Every structure is written in structure tokens, then in C-alpha cells.
Amino acid sequence: MPTLDDLDRRIRTALTNEPDVSHALAYGSRTQRLNGQRLDDEFSDLEYYAYLRPGTVLDVRAFLEHLTPLLLYVVNDFGTPNAVTPELHRVELHAAQADQMSDILAWPNSHADVSAMPIKDEDGALAHLLVQWTSGPSWTPGEAQTIYDQTLNWLVFAAAVSGRGEQLRAAEFLGWVRGGLTRLARFALHSPQFPAATRFAERDLGLWAQQILQVDGGTQAIIRAISTCRRQATELELNVHAELLDKLEERLEWQLRLERRRRN
Structure with a gap:
């Protein structure tokens, strides 16, 4: 062979x-x-x-x-x-x-x-x-705050289509969220940066990689993403956009309660 x-x-x-x-x-x-x-x-x-x-x-x-x-x-x-x-x-x-x-x-x-x-x-x-x-200059990622803000934008988008019931579309948008969270984890751990943020993520990022992998679809995954965003922004001393995350979390908790009632 x-x-x-x-x-x-x-x-x-x-x-x-x-x-x-x-x-x-x-x-x-x-x-x-x-x-x-x-x-x-x-x-x-x-x-x-x-x-x-x-x-x-x-x-x-x-x-x-x-x-x-x-x-x-x-x-x-x-x-x-x-x-x-x-x-x-x-x-x-x-x-x-x-x-x-x-x-x-x-x-x-x-x-x-x-x-x-x-x-x-x-x-x-x-x-x-x-x-x-x-x-010439070596490739470098964008600024951490910009990446974080872009990640929040995708997160809000994912939450909106999830609320509409488009879970597959929400899962697609969460792929962008995972990419942003992975890039931010590299900043937090001072790990090597690659154009593909997920490259060697399990090797380089430890528990961060395991947590980001759980952002995989559904309302609970979006809530987990919010928690990870808060921790990363705090660790990197970024503007957390706490009001936005609070409002998003409130909407998702309401959505979870509604989903539970429908199942029952």
C-alpha cells in the first residue's frame, strides 16, 4: 500500500x-x-x-x-x-x-x-x-476584542434562528462561534496561532477545547457558549458586553422553559 x-x-x-x-x-x-x-x-x-x-x-x-x-x-x-x-x-x-x-x-x-x-x-x-x-510579516490573527465581538454576533444570530425552531441552522452558526472561542482560547493560553484556529486544538487547549466542543447545537449549547464567552472575556480583560449576554441568557432560559412545556 x-x-x-x-x-x-x-x-x-x-x-x-x-x-x-x-x-x-x-x-x-x-x-x-x-x-x-x-x-x-x-x-x-x-x-x-x-x-x-x-x-x-x-x-x-x-x-x-x-x-x-x-x-x-x-x-x-x-x-x-x-x-x-x-x-x-x-x-x-x-x-x-x-x-x-x-x-x-x-x-x-x-x-x-x-x-x-x-x-x-x-x-x-x-x-x-x-x-x-x-x-514579509508572519500571519497574525485579528485583535482579541474584535474576534470576541464577532463571536457574540454569531451567537445572537444562532439564538434567533434557534428560537424560530431552525435548530440545524443554529448549529451551522455555532460553528462560527466555536471558531471564535477557539481563537480566543489560544490568546488566553498563549498557544501558537494558525490560520485554522482549530488546528491541534485538543493538543494545545486542554479543557478549553473540551468546553468549546460542547457548543454543538440546541438551546443548552448556546447557553454553554454564553458561559464560555464570559470566562474568556474576563480572562483576557475584554469588554464582556454583559448587558447583551444577560438579555440573551434571559431569552434562552425562557425558550428552555417553553421547550420543556411542549415536551410535557
């Missing part, structure tokens, strides 16, 4: 040998390091960019099927080809024109190891761009 490393080597070699590709790179967790330690494991994705010569196209599906059987091939919600192999390895391969390579400069710079990224670089332009990119 091919390992993730085996498949990575195959794809890197194929990109290097593909005549229509002038530049190629890997990105994602397999090209990231934190305090010298790799951030990937056997569950990581394989992620690549292939930059094409002018006037050429790359049939991504055919390219990958030449290297491995595929159980699934789909263009995802963001327009990127994704594939799943029989080993359940997930591969994401962007095919872009070479003149789009400067878009790299707008990527979030978060724990990148640029020595692990280049695959093919015929004229040195890719190496130059990567040096520019990593010489």
Missing part, C-alpha cells in the same frame, strides 16, 4: 517531468515547521501548485490517474481539483498560469519551511518569490 510519502514522491517527480509545467511547489502542513518540528502526519493532505507555460493546460484528473487510482475526483467549492486515492490520501492540485505565480505574495505566511516547497523552478522566479513572501 503506497504511503503518503510514496505518493508525494510520485507527484513531485511527475510535476518535474511534465513539459507544460514551468514551476511547481508543494504547500500546506507538509511544508510547515514549528520550533523545528514538522506539522504534518499520516493524516495530512498533499497540496500542490503547478504553474503552466503560456497557452498550455493541464488535465489534472488524467495527470493524477496516471500516478494512482482515484476513488473520487471533484472540483471543490473553491474551484480547486481534489482527489481521493484508495488509501484515502487526499490530493489537492491547483493548475494555474505562470503569470499568476505572484499571487503567492498574498498567501498567509504561517510557519512555512520554504526549503520543502519548491518542486520545479526553471528560471529561479519561484525561489525569488518565496524569499519575498517569507521576508
Whole structure:
């Protein structure tokens, strides 16, 4: 059974040998390091960019099927080809024109190891761009107060649709609440910040992660979220917006009583 490393080597070699590709790179967790330690494991994705010569196209599906059987091939919600192999390895391969390579400069710079990224670089332009990119500021999250206020906004929205009886929609909005609470927990614990706040959350955030995971849907979950908001805002010395939370809690307690009467 091919390992993730085996498949990575195959794809890197194929990109290097593909005549229509002038530049190629890997990105994602397999090209990231934190305090010298790799951030990937056997569950990581394989992620690549292939930059094409002018006037050429790359049939991504055919390219990958030449290297491995595929159980699934789909263009995802963001327009990127994704594939799943029989080993359940997930591969994401962007095919872009070479003149789009400067878009790299707008990527979030978060724990990148640029020595692990280049695959093919015929004229040195890719190496130059990567040096520019990593010489810029590292990615940082927004201010804690702003994140907290945004989280409260989603919380009020979730409570409103829950009151209407749209519990599935409320659960969707609570996903944003969990994301905000997770980001705030990283601030509180001085944990590493990643663009994906939930990355390594169980490892980094301890009890905070367990509490945030309980914000999973329904009126009781929204009440638990309010309690977590209060604790986080107090610990981070933020504006708690106590009046808002009090009013929201009052409405939810009334809603709980109404739900109990309906069940009885």
C-alpha cells in the first residue's frame, strides 16, 4: 500500500517531468515547521501548485490517474481539483498560469519551511518569490476584542434562528462561534496561532477545547457558549458586553422553559 510519502514522491517527480509545467511547489502542513518540528502526519493532505507555460493546460484528473487510482475526483467549492486515492490520501492540485505565480505574495505566511516547497523552478522566479513572501510579516490573527465581538454576533444570530425552531441552522452558526472561542482560547493560553484556529486544538487547549466542543447545537449549547464567552472575556480583560449576554441568557432560559412545556 503506497504511503503518503510514496505518493508525494510520485507527484513531485511527475510535476518535474511534465513539459507544460514551468514551476511547481508543494504547500500546506507538509511544508510547515514549528520550533523545528514538522506539522504534518499520516493524516495530512498533499497540496500542490503547478504553474503552466503560456497557452498550455493541464488535465489534472488524467495527470493524477496516471500516478494512482482515484476513488473520487471533484472540483471543490473553491474551484480547486481534489482527489481521493484508495488509501484515502487526499490530493489537492491547483493548475494555474505562470503569470499568476505572484499571487503567492498574498498567501498567509504561517510557519512555512520554504526549503520543502519548491518542486520545479526553471528560471529561479519561484525561489525569488518565496524569499519575498517569507521576508514579509508572519500571519497574525485579528485583535482579541474584535474576534470576541464577532463571536457574540454569531451567537445572537444562532439564538434567533434557534428560537424560530431552525435548530440545524443554529448549529451551522455555532460553528462560527466555536471558531471564535477557539481563537480566543489560544490568546488566553498563549498557544501558537494558525490560520485554522482549530488546528491541534485538543493538543494545545486542554479543557478549553473540551468546553468549546460542547457548543454543538440546541438551546443548552448556546447557553454553554454564553458561559464560555464570559470566562474568556474576563480572562483576557475584554469588554464582556454583559448587558447583551444577560438579555440573551434571559431569552434562552425562557425558550428552555417553553421547550420543556411542549415536551410535557
